[in-house]
Amino acid sequence: MGKASVGLSKKQLEIITATATKTAAEEYNKRHQGQKKKDYNWRLRNIKLLLKNYRNLKLYCDEIVKDLTILEPFLNLMGGKALDIKAMTETEVKTEVMMKYVDNVLEVYERACKEGTSEDHRRYRIIRDMYLNPTKITIEKISEKYNTDRSTIYREVNRACETLGVLMFGMDGVEDIFQR
Numbered sequence: 001m002g003k004a005s006v007g008l009s010k011k012q013l014e015i016i017t018a019t020a021t022k023t024a025a026e027e028y029n030k031r032h033q034g035q036k037k038k039d040y041n042w043r044l045r046n047i048k049l050l051l052k053n054y055r056n057l058k059l060y061c062d063e064i065v066k067d068l069t070i071l072e073p074f075l076n077l078m079g080g081k082a083l084d085i086k087a088m089t090e091t092e093v094k095t096e097v098m099m100k101y102v103d104n105v106l107e108v109y110e111r112a113c114k115e116g117t118s119e120d121h122r123r124y125r126i127i128r129d130m131y132l133n134p135t136k137i138t139i140e141k142i143s144e145k146y147n148t149d150r151s152t153i154y155r156e157v158n159r160a161c162e163t164l165g166v167l168m169f170g171m172d173g174v175e176d177i178f179q180r
Helices: 008-054 053-063 068-077 086-115 118-132 141-144 150-169 171-180
Strands: none
Touching: 008 053, 008 118, 008 150, 053 086, 053 141, 086 118, 118 141, 118 150, 141 150, 150 171
């Protein structure tokens, strides 16, 4: 017995191909947009983490003992190397390099804000007061200082973080702003 074959016309194949291509492109774009949103959220989150931990990271760079080899006798007394001196040194160097970069970005941001509008300048002062000054100031005191409510302060911080994202991440930061 011969097999019965069901054939599709050329027009039907074109319709199926066009539909499949369109569906695949839409799915790709949807996933690509989702990844861009994740990247944006990741960058914004990291900027905020850097700002929130700025004082501690500066202390780490300025105050942590630079010569970690002084720990070796202590570690030997403990019966071995409980801590990896080399890894600790590498972490310290990475942190110092990162903080120099962050400080440079913050200096550029400060100059840009001072040359910008009064809102830009206020935005920098809010960031400075909230995260950069050696003495921490509460959100309530910052709100009082700038005669505004907490939500406005947080909104200004978010705007500052968007600009800092551009300064830290270049074109990826710019694309984040336009994609939102």
